[in-house]
Amino acid sequence: MARLDPKDGYAVLINTFYVAPERAGELMTLLERATQETMRFQPGYVSANLHLSSDKTRIVNYAQWRSRADFEAMLRDPIARAHIAEVGKVATSFDPVIFELRCSDPAEIS
Amino acid sequence: MARLDPKDGYAVLINTFYVAPERAGELMTLLERATQETMRFQPGYVSANLHLSSDKTRIVNYAQWRSRADFEAMLRDPIARAHIAEVGKVATSFDPVIFELRCSDPAEIS
Numbered sequence: 001m002a003r004l005d006p007k008d009g010y011a012v013l014i015n016t017f018y019v020a021p022e023r024a025g026e027l028m029t030l031l032e033r034a035t036q037e038t039m040r041f042q043p044g045y046v047s048a049n050l051h052l053s054s055d056k057t058r059i060v061n062y063a064q065w066r067s068r069a070d071f072e073a074m075l076r077d078p079i080a081r082a083h084i085a086e087v088g089k090v091a092t093s094f095d096p097v098i099f100e101l102r103c104s105d106p107a108e109i110s
Numbered sequence: 111m112a113r114l115d116p117k118d119g120y121a122v123l124i125n126t127f128y129v130a131p132e133r134a135g136e137l138m139t140l141l142e143r144a145t146q147e148t149m150r151f152q153p154g155y156v157s158a159n160l161h162l163s164s165d166k167t168r169i170v171n172y173a174q175w176r177s178r179a180d181f182e183a184m185l186r187d188p189i190a191r192a193h194i195a196e197v198g199k200v201a202t203s204f205d206p207v208i209f210e211l212r213c214s215d216p217a218e219i220s
Contacts, residue, residue, distance in 0.1 A: 001114060001214050001216065002219065003219045004113075004157075005111045028212060047215060051122055054178070054210070058207060060209060103142055105150060109111050
């Protein structure tokens with residue numbers, strides 16, 4: 001579970017993975033495992049949230065990090081890199097982009 | 111503020127707007143206004159969360175709807191359509207995709 005609040009000031013990684021629909025389940029399992037075994041133990045990790053598109057051609061990880069520096073440090077970690085390489089064999093491509101949450105409506109959790 | 115919890119079962123719209131960096135501020139203002147004036151009053155609206163990429167070439171709206179049918183009904187609303195047309199004049203393109211949140215880590219809000 002994650003809370004989206006601009007006041008938290010997190011670096012938000014929105015990573016879109018493109019995948020053949022018949023391999024979407026396999027990719028989802030890999031990403032869940034990477035989260036549980038590796039990512040959640042990285043310094044500055046806040047949350048990971050895995051989404052499957054209706055047509056099963058995309059998985060989006062909406063991930064919160066304390067800062068961009070923490071996210072970049074994770075990218076240099078050998079175990080995290082091994083997970084990313086494994087994911088790259090199942091996804092056809094992926095597009096990680098760092099965002100800042102600017103505004104959220106409603107202001108309180110409904 | 112929004113809460114991401116697979117148990118809520120929302121339809122998640124992740125809409126990526128591509129924009130010239132010098133027009134990103136203008137687009138953000140338009141999207142905030144569309145949210146406050148129109149979208150939040152549509153049946154089934156849950157939340158909208160506007161994110162700006164570090165390089166200012168993308169804005170992502172992470173929006174929660176009670177169901178896909180509610181989201182599609184909004185697309186037929188004339189006032190919502192007018193807002194979308196206005197946004198289309200400032201963004202160079204946009205890519206709305208419907209997802210289902212499959213898993214969220216940690217299980218509780220940290």
